[in-house]
Amino acid sequence: MLGVGVVKSDGVRKGVILDMEEFKKNLDESLTEAENMAGQQFPHVGICLSGTGIQIHHNQGMIAIPSNEVTQDDVNRVLDMAQNGITLTNQTVLKIIPESFSVDLEHHVKSPVGMSAKKLEVNAYIFTIPTTALNNVRKGFKDVGIDVVDVYPSLLTSPEAVLSRRQKELGVVCIDIGSSCTGVTVFEEGVMRHASIIPVGGEYVTSDIALGVRVSVDVAEKLKTDYVDLTFCDQSKPKDEEIALSRIDKKETETVSKLYLSQIAQARYKEILSLVNAELKRLGRDGMLPEGAVFVGGGSKARNLIELAKAELRLPCSIGFPEDQEYVTGTSVSDPGFAGAIGALLLSQRIGGMGKGRVSIGAGLGGLKDSAKKFFKFLLP
Numbered sequence: 001m002l003g004v005g006v007v008k009s010d011g012v013r014k015g016v017i018l019d020m021e022e023f024k025k026n027l028d029e030s031l032t033e034a035e036n037m038a039g040q041q042f043p044h045v046g047i048c049l050s051g052t053g054i055q056i057h058h059n060q061g062m063i064a065i066p067s068n069e070v071t072q073d074d075v076n077r078v079l080d081m082a083q084n085g086i087t088l089t090n091q092t093v094l095k096i097i098p099e100s101f102s103v104d105l106e107h108h109v110k111s112p113v114g115m116s117a118k119k120l121e122v123n124a125y126i127f128t129i130p131t132t133a134l135n136n137v138r139k140g141f142k143d144v145g146i147d148v149v150d151v152y153p154s155l156l157t158s159p160e161a162v163l164s165r166r167q168k169e170l171g172v173v174c175i176d177i178g179s180s181c182t183g184v185t186v187f188e189e190g191v192m193r194h195a196s197i198i199p200v201g202g203e204y205v206t207s208d209i210a211l212g213v214r215v216s217v218d219v220a221e222k223l224k225t226d227y228v229d230l231t232f233c234d235q236s237k238p239k240d241e242e243i244a245l246s247r248i249d250k251k252e253t254e255t256v257s258k259l260y261l262s263q264i265a266q267a268r269y270k271e272i273l274s275l276v277n278a279e280l281k282r283l284g285r286d287g288m289l290p291e292g293a294v295f296v297g298g299g300s301k302a303r304n305l306i307e308l309a310k311a312e313l314r315l316p317c318s319i320g321f322p323e324d325q326e327y328v329t330g331t332s333v334s335d336p337g338f339a340g341a342i343g344a345l346l347l348s349q350r351i352g353g354m355g356k357g358r359v360s361i362g363a364g365l366g367g368l369k370d371s372a373k374k375f376f377k378f379l380l381p
Contacts, residue, residue, distance in 0.1 A: 005034030157343030162320025177299025202299030292316030296339035
């Protein structure tokens with residue numbers, strides 16, 4: 001990893017640019033920070049996007065195989081057929097992810113290239129984003145002199161940074177708690193089985209605290225990161241304390257109970273976990289994934305989230321750290337909040353020259369290195 005740049009995205013909310021000039025200022029500051037660390041410029045970028053604007057479609061495609069042997073061109077054609085079967089009004093396709101193929105009467109085929117067949121079918125996930133939103137993102141980068149090479153939904157990139165091949169084979173859910181939403185991606189038998197976006201994230205906890213304690217959002221954010229303990233209110237005899245708000249903002253004169261603060265945050269996190277569990281229940285996988293749940297995103301850093309999640313989801317739970325991957329050096333990206341950006345590095349390497357936005361998810365994650373040096377990754381909240 002050559003360089004990292006982190007700045008607050010003041011011009012973006014819920015994955016949508018609300019202030020273009022502020023957005024470009026944030027981009028420029030972040031890029032400058034990364035370039036200074038790396039000692040070189042990064043004219044090309046791959047970006048990952050999150051937010052409730054991203055939609056996930058599940059569709060099928062079918063084609064005849066005139067040569068009786070499946071080629072990569074045939075795979076591309078059948079994926080195009082799956083895309084053509086959905087309505088894309090003012091939407092742009094980001095990625096098409098095959099779930100499984102069928103070759104004549106053989107179902108659940110992972111890689112059909114080279115197999116004999118007269119007919120090829122696919123079940124695929126198609127990720128789309130509002131065209132205007134994507135154009136605005138590209139314009140922001142272009143205006144600060146950066147060429148966007150590729151765009152990924154963080155639903156795909158975050159799991160790639162923290163999940164192993166074994167976890168994906170046995171069954172696992174990656175839960176990405178971002179600022180405005182929570183991404184849920186389920187893997188079994190090495191392939192993605194489900195992806196969804198829950199429109200609740202870490203900034204909702206901040207808003208709850210701001211309203212409950214009657215403080216500014218900035219003070220509430222500091223209270224959340226420094227003092228919230230998600231299991232504090234479940235202790236039999238919690239040793240409560242009064243937190244002087246003047247520690248955070250000298251203009252504040254009141255105090256707040258740590259117990260009350262944790263009760264506010266726990267209620268919202270329980271809601272998020274309940275919504276995740278509802279997604280798993282629809283799949284028949286609630287409490288039934290052997291490798292459990294792996295949490296990433298800035299919202300996953302809440303104190304004692306794992307203990308709360310184990311009780312709510314009835315699954316093994318852990319935090320996903322990108323530093324487990326060989327290409328990450330130093331501690332600056334050893335943070336679950338960087339999973340989406342690090343995963344974009346991986347995918348940019350893996351798709352190589354495949355083109356047309358296609359990428360195969362679920363295989364191993366090795367072999368990054370040289371290609372990683374060509375990309376600066378910027379993660380939108």
